[in-house]
Amino acid sequence: MTQTIGPDDLAQLIACPNCDELYQARLPDEGERAVCHRCHTVLIQTRETAGRRVLALSIAVMILVIAAAFFPFLEISAAGIGNRVSLLDVATSFRSGTLVLVSVASVMLIVLVPLIRTVLLIYVIGPIELHRPPARYAKRAFHLAQELKPWAMTEVFSIGCAVALVKVSDLARLHFGPAFWMFAALSIFVLINDRYLCTWSIWNAIEDTQ
Template sequence: MIACPSCDALHVERDVPVGETARCVRCDTVLEAPRATAMTRIIMLALAALILMVAAIFFPFLELEAAGRVQRASLLDTVTAFSRGLTAPLTFAMAALIVVLPSVRFIALIYVLGPMAFGHRPAPHAERVFRIADHLRPWAMAEVFIVGVAVALVKVAGLAHIFIGPAFWAFVALVIVTVLKDNFMSRLTLWKTLERRRAS
């Protein structure tokens, strides 16, 4: 039996053919959606996300001009802005939620899916690594950060001239790539694939 992640309705587990979609009979949530090239797409998107993360960290994020003064800031500057005094724990929280946890999740997915995408047996401890990646999903808050930045830009726009840097667009692309990756990924299908490949 498998439980729907949304409404907990129980369903009899069956093999779903590639290209078909199994949905919950109660709330219509997708339970399983195996696709022929899903693992390859997830790996490519995870690699793209890691590259975009590097660009978002080190390239200029925003440039503010007010009263003849220009201030440039990168994502790294934003994270370290609270590194002194009582706000130091906020630095670790921002770094973890915006940079570290998403990056760890991307690397974990590549580690789990990489060998299987080439037809090999799963890597050692792949099940444990995939479980960690799955648990990290709610805590990887890159999309929350970009929404917060957008709200702040609206409020600051009347006080200074704002120039958006390449890191901002890299971060926007990172959020889009992450959403696409999560849409391609069927957790139940991946668990079944891990079990089947491990047993073979």
């Protein structure tokens, strides 16, 4: 990964997404990883059946996002008064005034962006794993999926919920609905999916089959 790169090797260059250091891309052995020497970001990683796992996890994430948005997320009761809400109810709780922007942003970052990114990954990886030509506009779709990654704030919402629930638990009685556990599983699946996803391998597969 640190050899001198000649002018004929430009097509084989890979840039670190964090520090922009350039390397000559070489596929590591099975189970090994190519890591940036400057910032230690993983550039290429090879795992057996990783593509199928990413595809399966992406399908699971898509199902969980849709289900978690509509099923009851949390029920709070205090002094004999209870209230049950879903994720969409929480995200759209402010429907007037300037706080409506908070509701719109919440729906987008918690539900829509993760869902769109997952659908794009399935659209790109599905044909590759089925040994078919890449889907039309696969390059644009995968590029958009990567651009949306920082805006899919599933993990951030999970951490925020955990902090809020700890504080509320002393004031009211909490009952976790099915959507709560779906979202917990969703957050774990997203982390595992991102760990298995090797962007270089997908770009390489798209280029090689076009």
